[in-house]
Amino acid sequence: MTLEDRWLSLKEQIARATERARRQAEQVRLVAVSKTHEPEKIQQLLNAGQIVFGESRVQEARAKMELVSGRAEWHFIGNLQKNKVKHLMPGFSLLHSLDSVELGSQLSRISEEQGWHLPVLLQVNVGRESSKHGFFSDTIGVEAQPLLEMPRLEVRGLMCLPPFREKPQEARRDFARVRELRDELERAWGCALPELSMGMSHDFEQAIAEGSTFVRVGKALFGERSGKTWRPLPDEMG
Ligand SMILES: *Cc1c(COP(=O)(O)O)cnc(C)c1O
Numbered sequence: 001m002t003l004e005d006r007w008l009s010l011k012e013q014i015a016r017a018t019e020r021a022r023r024q025a026e027q028v029r030l031v032a033v034s035k036t037h038e039p040e041k042i043q044q045l046l047n048a049g050q051i052v053f054g055e056s057r058v059q060e061a062r063a064k065m066e067l068v069s070g071r072a073e074w075h076f077i078g079n080l081q082k083n084k085v086k087h088l089m090p091g092f093s094l095l096h097s098l099d100s101v102e103l104g105s106q107l108s109r110i111s112e113e114q115g116w117h118l119p120v121l122l123q124v125n126v127g128r129e130s131s132k133h134g135f136f137s138d139t140i141g142v143e144a145q146p147l148l149e150m151p152r153l154e155v156r157g158l159m160c161l162p163p164f165r166e167k168p169q170e171a172r173r174d175f176a177r178v179r180e181l182r183d184e185l186e187r188a189w190g191c192a193l194p195e196l197s198m199g200m201s202h203d204f205e206q207a208i209a210e211g212s213t214f215v216r217v218g219k220a221l222f223g224e225r226s227g228k229t230w231r232p233l234p235d236e237m238g
Helices: 003-020 039-048 058-067 082-087 101-114 168-189 204-209
Strands: 029-033 052-055 073-076 092-098 118-124 153-160 195-197 214-217
Touching (some): 003 039, 003 204, 039 058, 052 058, 058 073, 058 082, 082 101, 092 101, 092 153, 101 118, 101 153, 153 168, 168 195, 168 204, 195 214, 204 214
Parallel strands (some): 029 214, 092 118
C-alpha cells in the first residue's frame, strides 16, 4: 500500500468509528504524527488533503515547516523542554502537552512579549505512570487552575497517553475516565473544554467511542519509525 492508500483507509476507519459512536464526522480530526519522518511524506499527505501534522521536536518540526508548501496546521504533541519554549511560536497552532503551571507561565510570558496567543490542551497522566508527564486526575482541578487566568493561553481541553494495554478494549476505560474528568473540570472551572486528544494507532477507535476529538496516529499511517530520525541537511537549516 502506498502512503496515500494507508491514509485513505485510515480516514475510512475513523469515519466508521465516528458513525458507530453516533457522532458527527467533523467532531473527530486526524493528527498525522509525522515525527521522525521525511518532509516529502508530509508533502504527499498534504497534497492528498491531510491538514494537521503532529511533531514532538521543535527544531525538527521548524525545519520541516520550511520545506513543505501548502496549508498545513502543526500541532506540538511531545514533551516541551523549557529551553525550546521560545522557538515554539509562530508555527504551532495547538500544544497538546501542557503538563505544568511553570511551563504554562513561561509560554504565556513569551507569547505576550511576542504578541501571540496560544491554544493548549492539558496533559493528564491517567495511569499515574512515573515514565509519563502530565497532571494527576485527582489534583488537576486545583493545580492547573492558575493556567486559566493566564491571558495568552487558551485552555481548550485535555490530552492523554494512557498506559500500554495488551487489548485496545482495555484502554477504553482510561479514555472514559479522561472524558469524565473533562466534564468535572468544566463544572468546577465554569468553562468549556471542548477538545479531547486521545487515541493512537492501536486504540483510536476506542478513543473515538469515548469522545476523542483529536486522534494522533503515527505508525498506522507512516509505518514503523526506524531508529533513524529525519534531519535537515545543513543547507536546509536556513
Ligand atoms: C508518537 C506519538 C503518537 C503516535 O503514536 P503511534 O503509536 O505511532 O500512532 C501519538 N501521541 C504522542 C504524544 C506521540 O508521541
